[in-house]
Amino acid sequence: MCRNCLKQWQPAIAANKVNLKVKRGEVIFNEGDEVRGVYFVYDGVVKVHKKWGADKELIIRFATGGAILGHRGLGSNNIYPISATALEDGIICYIDLPFFESTLKVNTDFTYNLMLFFASELQESERKMRNLAHMSVKGRVAQALISLRDQFGKKEDGSINIELSRQDLASYAGATYETVFRVLNEMLKENLIKTSGKKIIINNREKLLDLTAQES
Amino acid sequence: MCRNCLKQWQPAIAANKVNLKVKRGEVIFNEGDEVRGVYFVYDGVVKVHKKWGADKELIIRFATGGAILGHRGLGSNNIYPISATALEDGIICYIDLPFFESTLKVNTDFTYNLMLFFASELQESERKMRNLAHMSVKGRVAQALISLRDQFGKKEDGSINIELSRQDLASYAGATYETVFRVLNEMLKENLIKTSGKKIIINNREKLLDLTAQES
DNA sequence: CATTTTTAGTGATTTACATCACAAAAAATG
DNA sequence: CATTTTTTGTGATGTAAATCACTAAAAATG
Numbered sequence: 507m508c509r510n511c512l513k514q515w516q517p518a519i520a521a522n523k524v525n526l527k528v529k530r531g532e533v534i535f536n537e538g539d540e541v542r543g544v545y546f547v548y549d550g551v552v553k554v555h556k557k558w559g560a561d562k563e564l565i566i567r568f569a570t571g572g573a574i575l576g577h578r579g580l581g582s583n584n585i586y587p588i589s590a591t592a593l594e595d596g597i598i599c600y601i602d603l604p605f606f607e608s609t610l611k612v613n614t615d616f617t618y619n620l621m622l623f624f625a626s627e628l629q630e631s632e633r634k635m636r637n638l639a640h641m642s643v644k645g646r647v648a649q650a651l652i653s654l655r656d657q658f659g660k661k662e663d664g665s666i667n668i669e670l671s672r673q674d675l676a677s678y679a680g681a682t683y684e685t686v687f688r689v690l691n692e693m694l695k696e697n698l699i700k701t702s703g704k705k706i707i708i709n710n711r712e713k714l715l716d717l718t719a720q721e722s
Numbered sequence: 723m724c725r726n727c728l729k730q731w732q733p734a735i736a737a738n739k740v741n742l743k744v745k746r747g748e749v750i751f752n753e754g755d756e757v758r759g760v761y762f763v764y765d766g767v768v769k770v771h772k773k774w775g776a777d778k779e780l781i782i783r784f785a786t787g788g789a790i791l792g793h794r795g796l797g798s799n800n801i802y803p804i805s806a807t808a809l810e811d812g813i814i815c816y817i818d819l820p821f822f823e824s825t826l827k828v829n830t831d832f833t834y835n836l837m838l839f840f841a842s843e844l845q846e847s848e849r850k851m852r853n854l855a856h857m858s859v860k861g862r863v864a865q866a867l868i869s870l871r872d873q874f875g876k877k878e879d880g881s882i883n884i885e886l887s888r889q890d891l892a893s894y895a896g897a898t899y900e901t902v903f904r905v906l907n908e909m910l911k912e913n914l915i916k917t918s919g920k921k922i923i924i925n926n927r928e929k930l931l932d933l934t935a936q937e938s
Numbered sequence: 939c940a941t942t943t944t945t946a947g948t949g950a951t952t953t954a955c956a957t958c959a960c961a962a963a964a965a966a967t968g
Numbered sequence: 969c970a971t972t973t974t975t976t977g978t979g980a981t982g983t984a985a986a987t988c989a990c991t992a993a994a995a996a997t998g
Contacts, residue, residue, distance in 0.1 A: 556848060558856040566848055578845050581838040587845045610837075614830040617837055621826075622797040624840035629794050629803045631847040632772060632782055638854040639896040640774040643985065672946065680855040685985055687947065859955070887975065901955055903977070919964095 515613055524600040528552075534575065534590040534598060541579030541586055543602040546572060550596015551668060555677065556588050565678040566631075568593070568657065568668070577620075593674075641718070643681045647689045648717035650679040651699065655708055669704035731829055740816040744768075750791065750806040750814060757795030757802055759818040762788060766812015767884060771893065772804050781894040782847075784809070784873065784884070793836075809890075857934070859897045863905045864933035866895040867915065871924055885920035 525548070528534060534545060537557060552569045566588060569575050575598075579586045592598075601609070610617045637646055651666070658667040670678070676686040693699045698714055700707040708714065741764070744750060750761060753773060768785045782804060785791050791814075795802045808814075817825075826833045853862055867882070874883040886894070892902040909915045914930055916923040924930065 556852040558852060562856055564852045564855045566851070578841055578848070580841040583842070583845065588848060610834060611830075614827075614833065617830065617833050618826060621833055621837040621840060624837060624844060625794055625796040626799070628840060628844055628847060629799065631844060631851065632794070632804060635782070635847065635851050635854060635896075636772040636774060636780050638851060639780045640778055671944095680851075682986060683946085684948085684987085688985090691947095888977095889975075898956060899976085900957085900978085904955095907977095 515609065518605075519601075519609070522601060522605045526598045526600055528592040528596055528598055530592060530594050532592045534592060535586050537586050537589045539586050541576065541584050541603060543600055544577055544580075544606050545575040545590070546599045546601070547575060548572070548597040548599050550598075551593045552590050552596070552598070553593050553674065554588055554590050563677050564680055565674060567627075568654075568678075570657070574620075574623075577624075593668075593670075637718075638680050643679065643685050644689045644692065645717045645720065646679040646681065647675070647686055647693070648698075648714040650675060651706065651708060652711065652714055652718070654678075655711075660707075663705070663707070665702075665705040665707045671704065731825065734821075735817075735825070738817060738821045742814045742816055744808040744812055744814055746808060746810050748808045750808060751802050753802050753805045755802050757792065757800050757819060759816055760793055760796075760822050761791040761806070762815040762817070763791060764788070764813040764815050766814075767809045768806050768812070768814070769809050769890065770804055770806050779893050780896055781890060783843075784870075784894075786873070790836075790839075793840075809884075809886075853934075854896050859895065859901050860905045860908065861933045861936065862895040862897065863891075863902055863909070864914075864930040866891060867922065867924060868927065868930055868934070870894075871927075876923075879921070879923070881918075881921040881923045887920065 528550065534552065547569045548571075550570070552573075552575060553565050554567050554569055554575065555563045555565045557563045569590070575590050576586060578588060610620070637649060641649070654668060654670070655666050661667050672687060672690075673683050676683045679686055681689075690699070690701065693714075694701065696713070698708070698710045700709055744766065750768065763785045764787075766786075768789075768791060769781050770783050770785055770791065771779045771781045773779045785806070791806050792802060794804060826836070853865060857865070870884060870886070871882050877883050888903060888906075889899050892899045895902055897905075906915070906917065909930075910917065912929070914924070914926045916925055
């Protein structure tokens with residue numbers, strides 16, 4: 507996505523970007539920080555999350571391969587509304603705001619694509635909002651597993667190709683660790699999933715989908 | 723916002739737009755409908771909402787004066803993810819998708835502004851998500867009242883310049899009618915607000931804000 | 939490799955909120 | 969203007985999920 511621009515502009519990008527190596531657990535930016543630029547995830551996985559109190563958080567999304575980070579700080583508000591933390595070692599490309607803005611002005615196709623990307627993110631965000639408002643934890647966990655499966659694919663052994671801590675899974679589903687733990691146990695008993703350590707294998711996608719669709 | 727384009731393009735807009743009169747309660751489009759164009763609210767108030775089951779819904783936002791509607795259907799997905807219903811009689815301007823897309827291609831400044839608008843909507847949406855996940859109903863109602871006050875201003879008598887049914891207020895706060903009703907009663911007792919029919923006056927904005935900020 | 943720190947696992951208890959089940963008032967409708 | 973329909977007001981009851989309060993296992997760290 508960083509490479510969605512005019513060919514003529516590429517040298518300028520190369521000159522203005524800064525590649526950063528990040529380590530597992532490293533905070534890329536924090537909500538409340540002043541916005542100075544945008545980031546692109548070159549390698550690794552980054553969680554985008556909103557904190558709440560001392561130890562509660564809600565994971566908004568996971569950013570990988572080429573995804574833009576920190577764009578929510580664009581426009582009037584010049585502080586980040588969310589935080590970004592690396593879940594594994596990776597490489598992040600940083601572009602400062604003035605240059606990014608001129609990039610947008612020059613590469614209108616890029617702006618157009620970015621706009622479309624935002625529209626789809628908005629859709630996703632609103633879907634999640636409704637889920638939080640009206641779906642049971644079990645449904646939300648089912649939804650979370652399916653989303654993870656869709657975004658990250660699966661390994662040779664069939665397990666979802668990302669290993670989250672139970673706490674992160676809970677934050678992604680918008681529930682507490684304990685409740686998610688219990689729900690996972692239920693799902694195990696019902697043979698919908700199989701776990702081993704942090705690995706999770708989806709056995710019965712259909713039934714999981716059913717859980718996300720039911721009325722209450 | 724519909725008038726954010728190049729002057730040269732205005733005649734084209736005038737030729738392509740269709741003005742629709744809508745009545746209170748009229749559905750402008752429904753989630754699941756095929757996307758054929760975008761709408762702008764010229765006059766009146768429109769609620770943008772997601773349905774859930776037979777009688778549950780979550781109100782995402784209220785659109786007024788010049789706001790765009792239905793843009794979430796842009797891009798790959800060609801069905802509306804949300805519904806839009808008029809809350810009062812008003813005038814809606816409709817522009818079909820092909821023309822809207824060419825407008826975006828020609829008016830790059832407009833596209834840029836639209837992108838910024840989406841970024842801010844995304845921010846707002848994610849704030850609401852976190853609220854739904856971690857805030858009490860009381861906090862969410864407080865937040866809802868403040869948002870309404872900020873968006874619609876107040877009348878001469880100090881009441882919020884929009885009259886919602888209790889059910890709509892509940893759907894906006896993401897809770898049930900009964901719970902919101904009780905919460906409003908508490909707020910009345912604590913002298914944070916004053917009501918008369920559907921009118922709501924905010925007496926103590928500070929304390930309402932406190933409610934939205936507290937930990938649990 | 940011993941020890942601090944983090945993550946996982948699990949029951950008991952509490953509570954915020956939804957659900958149910960009504961009555962009364964207000965608004966819409968023929 | 970009488971009557972159906974919608975919105976409002978309010979208690980009683982149920983329950984999903986948070987909170988609390990621990991033990992056990994893994995990982996990280998010096």
